Amino acid sequence: MFDTRHLRTFHEVVATGSYSAAARALGYTQPAITQQMKALERSVGVPLFTRAGRGLRLTEAGETLARHAGTILDGMHTAQQQLGALARLRAGRVRVCAFPSANATLIPAAMARLQAEHPGIRVELLEAEPPESVQRLVRGECDIALAFGYPGADPEVPPEVQVTPLMEDQLTVLLPLGHPLARRQAVRIADLAEERWIAGCPRCRANLLQVCADQGFAPDVVFTTDDNLAVQSLVAAGVGIALMPALVLSFMCHAKVTGRLAEPHVRRRVSAYVLRDHLRVPATGLVLDELTRAAAARVGC
Structure with a gap:
């Protein structure tokens, strides 16, 4: 040498x-x-x-x-x-893997600020629902994973991963316009026992079943899709109703549907997952800071 x-x-x-x-x-x-x-x-x-x-x-x-x-x-x-x-944060690439509604809301806000202040940092966006997003992080396929979890059902995290809570996302009941309960500001889940339901991704479907079970009934799930736009269109067509995160409704809302707060309140936790060793990489830490800031701004909206 x-x-x-x-x-x-x-x-x-x-x-x-x-x-x-x-x-x-x-x-x-x-x-x-x-x-x-x-x-x-x-x-x-x-x-x-x-x-x-x-x-x-x-x-x-x-x-x-x-x-x-x-x-x-x-x-x-x-x-x-x-x-x-x-x-010196003049260059760097950070791979972020997130679920669709985070890619459509938190990511743009964070990237706009990042681009303005650190134009040399490049972010590559990947998309996956949890727990696949966290698994991709552990496999080294991304540097930051954004994932959500419901009470008692957060993604499993190995010790080499640090979890940074970002926000709590309130769930809403999605109803077609003209539905008798659409006149209320909040809708009791127990009052929806006779409704037909549209379920989302496997984790969201499991949460729907648990929420309804806590209220004493099993929902009649007539359709399942992880496409948020399809869920809204199905609700608008009268196929069924849905339980949808407010984060989704903030950027996409069908003209013939309305969202009402669910009672009791149901929230999913949104967190960022990073390998502890990657926190020493300046660009990764910077992107994590901007994601945290974007989430805090959305909570205050």
Whole structure:
């Protein structure tokens, strides 16, 4: 393994043609240059120079090293510049995996601020429902995972993952316009025992079943889809009603449906999941901070 200091000195000796000229260029003494070149020759195991009168001549090994030294030093300089840019948050890539309604609400707000203040940071968006998003984080397929969990059903988290709570997302009852209960500001789940229901993703469907069971009935689920727009269209068509997070309704609401707060209140927790080692990466920490800020602003709306 080469000492990079020795390699830079060797490159200067070759460029200037002598130890004394290299010493003047680098600000060293000539004996210091001589010692560095002897150390380099010991590390490669063969002589690099021979004397030719008062000058130096490269050996075959010296010529081989000279052909590569510039490229090696240029590559190291480029690497140092890029690492410095990452440390100063002038560059970096962060992969974020989130569920659809987070990608449509929290992500845009966070990315707009990030782009304005740190244009060199690039964010790659992936989409997955929990627990798949957290599993992708553990597999190294993303740097930050956004996931939601219902009371008693949060995603399982290994010890190497840090969980940062972002917000609590109130669930609402989605009703077609003209429904008798649509005139109320809040709707009791117990009053919906005779309704037909549209269920969402597996985790949301499980929560719906539990919420209704707590109120003493099993919902009549007539349709299941994880497409939020399809849920709203089905409700608008009178196929059934649904339990939908307020985060979804904040960016997409069918003209023929209305949302009413569910009683008792039902909330899902939205959190960010990051491998603890990744928190030391400046760009990852920055994106996490912006996501936290975007969630806090939405809670205050």
